[in-house]
Amino acid sequence: MSTGANFQPKIVVFACENSGWLAAGHAAELSLSYPEKVNLIKLPCSGKIDVLYFMKALEKADGTMILACQKENCKFLQGNIRAAQRVIQTRHTLKEIGIEEDRVGIFYLAANMGHKFAEVVQNFYDKIRELGPNPGKVIK
Amino acid sequence: MKAGSKLEKMLESGNFTVTGEIGPPKSCNGEVVRHHARMLKGWCESFNLTDNQTAIVRLSSIAAGKILLEEDCEPNIQIVCRDRNRIAIQSDVLGACAMGMKNILCLSGDHQKFGNHPTAKNVYDVDSIQLIKILDTMRKGSFANEEKMKDEPPKIYIGCAANPFADPFEFRVTRLEKKAGAGADFCQTQCVLDMERFERWMELVRARGLHKRIKILAGITPMKSVKAAKYMRDYVAGMMVSDDIIQRLGKAEDVKAEGINIAIEQIQHLKKMEGIAGVHIMAIAWEEIVPEICQRAGLAPRPEV
Amino acid sequence: MIIAERKPIDEILGFLVKYRKVLVLGCGGCVTVCLAGGEKEAGILGSQLAMASRKEGRPLEVVQKTVERQCDFEYLAGIRHLVKEVDAVLSLACGIGIQTCNEAFRDKMTWPGVNTRFLGVNLNVGEWAERCQACGQCVLDRTGGICPVARCSKSIFNGPCGGSQGGKCEVSPDTDCAWALIYDRLTQLGEVDSLRDIMGIKDWSHSRDGGPRKLVREDLELESGK
Numbered sequence: 001m002s003t004g005a006n007f008q009p010k011i012v013v014f015a016c017e018n019s020g021w022l023a024a025g026h027a028a029e030l031s032l033s034y035p036e037k038v039n040l041i042k043l044p045c046s047g048k049i050d051v052l053y054f055m056k057a058l059e060k061a062d063g064t065m066i067l068a069c070q071k072e073n074c075k076f077l078q079g080n081i082r083a084a085q086r087v088i089q090t091r092h093t094l095k096e097i098g099i100e101e102d103r104v105g106i107f108y109l110a111a112n113m114g115h116k117f118a119e120v121v122q123n124f125y126d127k128i129r130e131l132g133p134n135p136g137k138v139i140k
Numbered sequence: 141m142k143a144g145s146k147l148e149k150m151l152e153s154g155n156f157t158v159t160g161e162i163g164p165p166k167s168c169n170g171e172v173v174r175h176h177a178r179m180l181k182g183w184c185e186s187f188n189l190t191d192n193q194t195a196i197v198r199l200s201s202i203a204a205g206k207i208l209l210e211e212d213c214e215p216n217i218q219i220v221c222r223d224r225n226r227i228a229i230q231s232d233v234l235g236a237c238a239m240g241m242k243n244i245l246c247l248s249g250d251h252q253k254f255g256n257h258p259t260a261k262n263v264y265d266v267d268s269i270q271l272i273k274i275l276d277t278m279r280k281g282s283f284a285n286e287e288k289m290k291d292e293p294p295k296i297y298i299g300c301a302a303n304p305f306a307d308p309f310e311f312r313v314t315r316l317e318k319k320a321g322a323g324a325d326f327c328q329t330q331c332v333l334d335m336e337r338f339e340r341w342m343e344l345v346r347a348r349g350l351h352k353r354i355k356i357l358a359g360i361t362p363m364k365s366v367k368a369a370k371y372m373r374d375y376v377a378g379m380m381v382s383d384d385i386i387q388r389l390g391k392a393e394d395v396k397a398e399g400i401n402i403a404i405e406q407i408q409h410l411k412k413m414e415g416i417a418g419v420h421i422m423a424i425a426w427e428e429i430v431p432e433i434c435q436r437a438g439l440a441p442r443p444e445v
Numbered sequence: 446m447i448i449a450e451r452k453p454i455d456e457i458l459g460f461l462v463k464y465r466k467v468l469v470l471g472c473g474g475c476v477t478v479c480l481a482g483g484e485k486e487a488g489i490l491g492s493q494l495a496m497a498s499r500k501e502g503r504p505l506e507v508v509q510k511t512v513e514r515q516c517d518f519e520y521l522a523g524i525r526h527l528v529k530e531v532d533a534v535l536s537l538a539c540g541i542g543i544q545t546c547n548e549a550f551r552d553k554m555t556w557p558g559v560n561t562r563f564l565g566v567n568l569n570v571g572e573w574a575e576r577c578q579a580c581g582q583c584v585l586d587r588t589g590g591i592c593p594v595a596r597c598s599k600s601i602f603n604g605p606c607g608g609s610q611g612g613k614c615e616v617s618p619d620t621d622c623a624w625a626l627i628y629d630r631l632t633q634l635g636e637v638d639s640l641r642d643i644m645g646i647k648d649w650s651h652s653r654d655g656g657p658r659k660l661v662r663e664d665l666e667l668e669s670g671k
Contacts, residue, residue, distance in 0.1 A: 050485070051485075051489050052485050052488045052489050052492075055488070055489050055492035055493065055496075056488070056492060058492070058496065059492055059495060059496065093489060093493060096454045096493065097454060097493050097496055097497035097500065098497070098500060099496060099497075099500065134496075135499070135500040136495075136496025136497065136499050136500045137496070137499065138495045138496060138499050138504070221599070222599070226646070248599055248601065248606040248607070248608075249599075250608065250615070251598050251599065251608070251615060251616050253598075253616050254615075262598075262599070264599045264600045264601070265646075265647075265649065266646050266647075267599070267600075267601040267602050267603050267604070267606075268601075268603075268606070269602075269603040269643055270602065270603065270643070270645070270646045273643065273646075274646075284646065301607060302607075303607030305610075306605065306606075306607050306608065306609050306610055307605070307609055307610050307611060307612060307622075307625060308605075308609075308612075308625055308628050308629075311605075311628050311640070314640060314641055315603070315605075317641065318603055318641065318643055321643065322643055330607060377607075377608035377609075377610055377614075377615030378607045378608045378609065378610050378615065
């Protein structure tokens with residue numbers, strides 16, 4: 001498990017189509033760059049995320065996150081609140097098997113925040129890089 | 141006469157009756173029981189011997205009863221429903237009676253959660269009221285399954301507990317009525333630390349004429365400290381302690397002396413209460429104070445019956 | 446409904462340490478409803494086992510499957526081919542399902558992935574409480590529909606005992622005194638006088654005390670089976 005400068009973590013980003021997904025598009029328009037090995041998956045609402053999806057993502061990746069609408073802006077009212085709770089549940093699930101909880105996270109932004117998108121993803125990528133490869137990764 | 145025990149004779153005579161209590165030790169050292177028996181002999185008609193009280197393993201009630209008999213003291217055996225099924229209970233009753241014991245109290249028993257073996261299996265094959273009925277059936281010559289007993293039936297004087305301080309308040313009297321209906325001859329109440337509540341309960345008891353069907357002994361426990369009083373109020377299920385008792389103890393210079401004074405005052409008050417046949421003195425971990433209380437409350441010497 | 450709770454992960458990993466390939470078998474019945482062992486939970490646990498074992502350098506191959514329920518042999522027949530391919534099965538069904546799996550797949554051990562806790566009701570999201578002890582002779586007709594066997598800590602039939610205060614059981618301030626509830630309910634229904642009668646001794650032989658129980662409905666038995 002190489003943790004040297006060569007390690008390029010694989011990140012799975014679940015993005016709410018009302019916020020994160022659009023922000024990603026906005027970032028693309030602005031030609032902002034963010035790490036390559038980032039998989040973007042669109043969800044109709046951050047509330048659609050499930051512990052199961054995070055776990056399946058981490059079987060193949062080093063880190064995973066959900067991008068949600070900011071407080072009280074959820075189009076479906078409580079989706080972002082449920083998403084936050086599921087992140088906590090996932091953290092607990094990882095802790096149970098000795099995998100770093102920080103490999104999962106939730107971040108809030110709005111559709112027009114291309115810059116924020118790039119920043120959040122880059123920061124997360126850097127943090128995961130520091131943590132090193134996911135020791136539980138089943139598929140390399 | 142159901143059994144002709146000292147307790148029964150005293151209660152039937154109409155004299156104010158006194159029972160005491162001895163807690164068996166957490167060991168096989170019978171000398172502890174013998175010591176208390178010798179100390180308290182003559183001050184009360186008979187003595188309760190608790191049955192694994194608070195679900196803590198102690199020398200058994202019946203074995204302690206045998207020691208009391210050897211010391212010429214009368215035991216009140218206790219049987220709780222928590223630890224034995226109807227087979228063991230009936231067997232123990234036959235054994236206790238074979239050894240000369242006559243007074244048997246039927247109790248539910250504190251849940252084993254409170255004791256030192258909380259992982260034990262919880263029996264409760266029968267409840268306390270059903271237990272009273274079993275004992276009544278036995279003294280009439282049959283086992284719980286209605287099979288006739290061989291030989292003379294055991295002579296049992298059946299006791300029970302009553303708690304005027306538990307809830308629902310109005311129902312507590314019905315419950316005592318059920319116990320009387322099942323065959324209980326006498327009852328000992330939870331210790332009275334809230335006289336007002338106790339008096340209200342006694343009103344309901346008298347309204348139903350219950351005091352004429354079952355002999356009621358009010359529980360008395362002298363308080364040793366404010367801490368103990370507060371602990372009982374806050375942590376013991378089914379117990380109430382009135383504010384004025386807490387205040388009196390709090391203000392007292394000699395708390396123990398005040399605790400004894402309160403107990404004595406209560407006894408004197410109860411002597412005059414209609415429907416009260418006597419008192420049951422439970423001096424928990426303070427058995428040596430019982431003679432003083434009896435003396436000062438005018439209960440000594442015990443009348444001859 | 447049967448309420449179960451997933452066993453601690455270390456215990457489960459301990460059961461499976463000697464295997465290379467296991468089937469994590471979920472159940473679509475009660476454990477799905479109480480969120481302990483349904484398809485989702487089987488998926489999450491499967492991931493956990495795969496990741497944990499990979500982390501320890503002893504990778505475990507995990508197959509996941511959820512059947513309608515595990516307490517009917519018919520549903521297990523359909524996965525026999527899956528069981529053939531694995532070293533062992535980890536069942537997330539209640540104790541009944543786990544045992545049925547062991548009976549159905551005799552040459553492989555089916556390990557328990559959950560602790561079966563009790564028969565109970567779902568009071569709130571994530572909150573269940575015991576309601577029935579399957580004593581075999583229901584007395585709910587006499588207690589206003591509140592069970593003294595399951596809900597009274599001492600299974601008293603002529604309660605409440607002296608430890609009932611403020612409507613709560615002496616065992617815990619979170620536990621309602623069943624007899625306080627019964628008293629209130631019968632009062633509400635105008636039937637409280639029935640409590641003056643002594644309820645007789647229970648025949649526990651209908652309960653588990655009488656030995657493992659069996660029920661046969663002769664009217665349902667197929668002629669051809671005889």
